Amino acid sequence: MTDRPMPLEIRPARTDDLTRLLEINNASTPGVNGLDAHGLSTLAGSALQCLVAVAAGEPVAFLLCLGEGTDYDSRNYRWFCERLARFAYIDRICVAPEGRGGAIGHRLYAALADRLAGSGLDMVCEVNERPPNPGSLRFHARLGFREVGRQDHGDKAVVYLRHPTGVVPALPAAVAERTG
Structure with missing residues (x-):
């Protein structure tokens, strides 16, 4: 946990990020597989x-989002496929x-919402109970x-969640100041 300022760049993932993203992913279990x-x-x-948050030149987080129609063997992804025609x-x-x-998570979600703006795609996900x-x-x-x-x-x-694409609430002022 940090309360120091962490200036970030959020950008699309690149092939040379994958080794670091794998480390970050596998350090995040069991929240993700x-x-x-x-x-x-x-x-x-x-x-x-696939968005990456970069601090001091190094990836520190990522968000991976799939559209409908992807060949992905996930029972949670299939749950949404069975119920929604279009989604992110x-x-x-x-x-x-x-x-x-x-x-950082908040900023990644806000960046995704910005990129999806006008697409008509709702953001969906599941969270483990x-x-x-x-x-x-x-x-x-x-x-x-x-x-x-x-x-x-x-x-x-799991709990399935949905957010209409649009504005993700702004960070509270105190958090925004602290996190740069």
């Missing part, structure tokens, strides 16, 4: 958007330990995501 290099490369290659599925958002607490991820549920609620379903998969239970 672990991947190998091939799995991450395949996901990033099929992404509607946020498959994962991962922040390196040294970047946590700096509102089992194993519990209450911080992520609070985070998504603050951004304006609303529950649209639940599923118990036996090994995991």
